[in-house]
Amino acid sequence: MVTINVKCRFCQQTSAVSKYGVGHGGHQRYRCKQCCRTFQLEYTYIACKPGIKEHIIELAMNNAGIRNSARMLHISVNAVVRTLKTYT
Template identity: 35%
Template sequence: MDVKPCCHYCEDKTYVRKHGTARSGLMRYRCITCNRTFQVRYIYQGNEVDIRRLIKKLLAEGKSHSNIANQLGINLAVVYRYINGL
């Protein structure tokens, strides 16, 4: 039985298809509905789906930018990129 993943962007399950593999060897998927590709699991934490929510939560707690980067295991530039996008 093949369990299809849910799209990270539009949360649709019915129109998700396999889309090859990433350089890391992990399976990539393509959502036909929103025409975007994604992976179920990422090697680098900066690409995870809920990283923006975690950064926002830690900022609300008063953590510094470098502390957030260290705690989440991501680069400081990623933290700044998400902060500028908020």
């Protein structure tokens, strides 16, 4: 197994991250041995990017409509609805 210098998105660990094949969009996928989660550095699908979920929630708190939020973040209405459902 090759270990590269990639920081884990979830536990901020650098030493435990190794390559884990390629994601659907053709980007390199990584797996953290520390927390056993997989992630990518680049995503084809914007709604999967780190920080987007927080953004959706923030917009919802500020009374931005679902359609508005989706348009502002360039993601689908379904992605917004799904995210809000898992957090409420």
